[in-house]
Amino acid sequence: MCKKNRNKMNLYNSEEISKLNKIVKELPDIRQDKIDEIKRKIESGEYKIDGKEIAKKMFEIHQDIKKLSQFDKNKNK
Structure with a gap:
């Protein structure tokens, strides 16, 4: 995989992780x-x-x- 594609993939993964993090933070505590x-x-x-x-x-x-x-x-x- 070329460096440009790898950077795009890392950015995509970072955005997905941020989105999931936000969802988890909004979950109520037990x-x-x-x-x-x-x-x-x-x-x-x-x-x-x-x-x-x-x-x-x-x-x-x-x-x-x-x-x-x-x-x-x-x-x-």
Whole structure:
């Protein structure tokens, strides 16, 4: 591989790493206290599931994934 192509590849990899880094930083931290609280509520029967809220969140995540896919497709044109 010639030096010019290698430099382009390194730049591309650097951009991809930066993009992935940003995504990872935006992920929420795992909060063990919340996990333990939810487990306790499930075991005691106090935990109520809101199906509409779950569906809403799933739809939002789906929309976000579609946006990322479009971004990737447009970037590679």
